[in-house]
Amino acid sequence: MKKLLTFSVITFFGLILMTCGSSKNSQTKTPAWVENPRNVYSSNQYMLAVGSGSTLNEATSDAFASLSQIFQMEIDATQELYDEFIETSRNNTEFFTEGTSKLLNNIKIGTNQELMNTTILESQVVENGTYYALAGMDKRESSRIYSQEISNNDLKIAELEASADQEKNVLQKLKLLKKTRLLASVNENLTRQHNIILGGAADTGETSKTLSRIDEKFRVLQQSANVSITSKNATGTILSAVADVFQKAGFNISEKTGSEILEVVIDFDTQKAELNRDDAEFVKWELVINILDRQTNRSYKTFMTEGRDGALSYPDALKRADFTAKKNIENQFKTFINQELLALN
Numbered sequence: 001m002k003k004l005l006t007f008s009v010i011t012f013f014g015l016i017l018m019t020c021g022s023s024k025n026s027q028t029k030t031p032a033w034v035e036n037p038r039n040v041y042s043s044n045q046y047m048l049a050v051g052s053g054s055t056l057n058e059a060t061s062d063a064f065a066s067l068s069q070i071f072q073m074e075i076d077a078t079q080e081l082y083d084e085f086i087e088t089s090r091n092n093t094e095f096f097t098e099g100t101s102k103l104l105n106n107i108k109i110g111t112n113q114e115l116m117n118t119t120i121l122e123s124q125v126v127e128n129g130t131y132y133a134l135a136g137m138d139k140r141e142s143s144r145i146y147s148q149e150i151s152n153n154d155l156k157i158a159e160l161e162a163s164a165d166q167e168k169n170v171l172q173k174l175k176l177l178k179k180t181r182l183l184a185s186v187n188e189n190l191t192r193q194h195n196i197i198l199g200g201a202a203d204t205g206e207t208s209k210t211l212s213r214i215d216e217k218f219r220v221l222q223q224s225a226n227v228s229i230t231s232k233n234a235t236g237t238i239l240s241a242v243a244d245v246f247q248k249a250g251f252n253i254s255e256k257t258g259s260e261i262l263e264v265v266i267d268f269d270t271q272k273a274e275l276n277r278d279d280a281e282f283v284k285w286e287l288v289i290n291i292l293d294r295q296t297n298r299s300y301k302t303f304m305t306e307g308r309d310g311a312l313s314y315p316d317a318l319k320r321a322d323f324t325a326k327k328n329i330e331n332q333f334k335t336f337i338n339q340e341l342l343a344l345n
Contacts, residue, residue: 031124034132041121046136047197048121056131060120063135067115071193085186087335088179091343095156095179099149103190117142139197146194150207153187161214169295170261174225175342177218178250184211218250228256231266237322238268241329242289249337263292270321273308282310283317287325289333291341303336305329 033040037048047070051063082104089096102116115137122134157180164176184207191207227246229239242264243253254260266289273282286306292299305328309320 030126031132033122033134037134041136045139047139049135051133053131056123059131059133063133064115067118067135067137071196081185084182087338088182091339100153100186103149117145142197146190150187150190153183157183170225171293171295174221174250177221178342181214181218184214222250222252225251226254226260227251227262227264228254228260229264230256234266234268235322237326238266241326242266245329245334245337249342261295263294265290270318272314280310280312281314281317282308283321284308285321285325301340303333305332
């Protein structure tokens with residue numbers, strides 16, 4: 001795999017060229033490759049994008065961003081997919097694929113200017129001070145990289161799906177299918193990127209069928225992955241936030257009947273904090289969430305978060321405490337669930 005051309009290298013060579021002779025790098029007319037780069041470089045060999053700016057760095061950055069945008073215009077890829085893949089990879093080292101994460105980066109406009117297998121083919125400054133840069137992605141080499149990564153992921157998907165089909169424990173089965181589903185979503189995304197590189201010649205049907213099949217298995221399993229949530233003192237806001245985290249993780253929220261696979265008990269304790277302030281009232285609060293695996297009678301590590309919130313009145317301070325606890329559930333408890341409950345053993 002070719003090393004990516006970083007901005008520092010581009011700038012370095014740009015400065016060398018400009019000091020060697022302005023006649024070679026400065027001209028009155030805009031270069032021909034700016035108007036139509038395909039007349040200079042073969043569109044069969046490269047994906048091309050032109051950028052401009054008041055400096056060489058600006059021009060190269062604009063060129064890379066324009067090349068990324070070719071993917072973005074065709075793919076409804078979200079930051080959430082990338083973040084979920086990276087988070088799952090961190091929690092399960094055997095799931096991590098560095099090549100896949102780099103390929104997913106190709107659609108993150110403006111956040112990663114070093115696209116895989118991409119270089120600056122031309123750079124020029126014209127007489128009025130405008131800089132131009134031409135970014136090119138080698139189609140043949142990029143296609144090979146995508147094909148190999150998609151193939152590797154297909155093998156992992158098949159292994160995970162086979163293990164899920166044989167698993168009897170509902171929670172373990174959910175873990176396996178969740179990983180399988182995520183990797184299938186990633187592979188469908190990579191296949192659509194590959195299709196753009198090949199100008200529509202890639203086979204996208206198989207990855208879509210695989211994702212649909214696993215989605216259906218996951219949907220059916222959710223009906224039996226029941227979780228009961230109980231509390232004597234949690235507010236509706238807290239209960240809803242906890243339920244939402246479990247639902248997004250693939251569980252189904254149900255009443256406590258004895259058939260649930262997980263039993264969740266919430267304790268949300270609040271008390272007035274005396275800080276001797278005349279201008280505000282304060283609440284000290286503590287949130288504790290315990291999870292019991294009903295299938296194995298295993299108690300998971302307790303989740304706990306606490307804080308102190310203030311407002312002009314005590315009721316308003318309670319509302320702010322409720323809001324802060326909700327935010328901690330949405331962020332910290334979600335990570336806790338992924339690490340303690342859904343990470344493959």
